[in-house]
Amino acid sequence: MSPAANNEIFFRASLPSLTPLEAIQNLIQKVMNLDNVNFSIKIALITQLRITLTFVSDSNSSNDFISCAIMDRFSTSVSILANRGLLTTAQATDLLQQTQEVKNVIGCTT
Secondary structure, three states: OOHHHHHHHHHHHHOOOOOHHHHHHHHHHHHHOOOOOOHHHHHHHHHHHHHHHHHHHOOOHHHHHHHHHHHHHHHHHHHHHHHOOOOOHHHHHHHHHHHHHHHHHHOOOO
16 A cells, blocks of 8 residues: 555544534535536535435434435436536546445445
8 A cells, every 4th residue: 555545544534523414514515616517417416415414314313224325326416427528527536435435424335
């Protein structure tokens, strides 16, 4: 493993843990800040994330699997947008990485 990779692992391990709400809100902010992306595309992606917020913020933890399914759909949407040239490869990669982090925080199994 390269020194840079070791530093990244150390940096990620030393970050404070985020709650699911914080992780999703960070992803919403990232979508809002995307450069050169049509506003309607941003709204479509953010809507999926806000629905996820609804499920993770309720008091019924037994329906958190719905949040995982919505995050899977979000990943699919990002990939489709990238394949159609509506997101750059860098934007899609960044969003997909952060989506996986959100799924990990939520406790999704895939």
